[in-house]
Amino acid sequence: MQLDDLYRRVIMDHYKNPRNRGKFEDGGLTVDLNNPTCGDRISLQLKVEDGIVKDARFTGEGCSISMSSASMMTEAVKGRTFEEAMELAERFSSLMKGEPAEFDDYEDIEALSGVNKFPARIKCATLAWNALKKGINEGS
Numbered sequence: 001m002q003l004d005d006l007y008r009r010v011i012m013d014h015y016k017n018p019r020n021r022g023k024f025e026d027g028g029l030t031v032d033l034n035n036p037t038c039g040d041r042i043s044l045q046l047k048v049e050d051g052i053v054k055d056a057r058f059t060g061e062g063c064s065i066s067m068s069s070a071s072m073m074t075e076a077v078k079g080r081t082f083e084e085a086m087e088l089a090e091r092f093s094s095l096m097k098g099e100p101a102e103f104d105d106y107e108d109i110e111a112l113s114g115v116n117k118f119p120a121r122i123k124c125a126t127l128a129w130n131a132l133k134k135g136i137n138e139g140s
């Protein structure tokens, strides 16, 4: 897969130095999700207080795209209301459809824009975001 060099570096940085990888000792709103095409999985935990995502953690196995996307998502979602988090997830869906979408609020995410040319990889990149959407729906 060919991605722009800068984009690839951002993705590899999140893959090798994942932000928010792990589990909360005292639990949280937990969502487990599989990528049906490859069997890779993610377990996402959200700490929610007063309708705001205060913190997020993830564990799982998957390719560099899926794990870096999870790292970015958990970082970007912190401090957002459920509504704002859902809006962020919708913007990510637009990015994966090749529609214009900006992430001035967390620029690293734009590194995944090149993924939209590779249908199988879109599923990888979207896994963590689908877990987020599921968590928001279950927690609302």
Ligand code: FES
Pocket: 001, 063, 064, 065, 066, 124
């Ligand atoms: Fe290229 Fe998973 S990142 S195959």
Ligand code: FES
Pocket: 035, 038, 039, 040, 062, 063, 064, 065, 066, 123, 124, 127
């Ligand atoms: Fe399984 Fe990317 S190949 S999540």
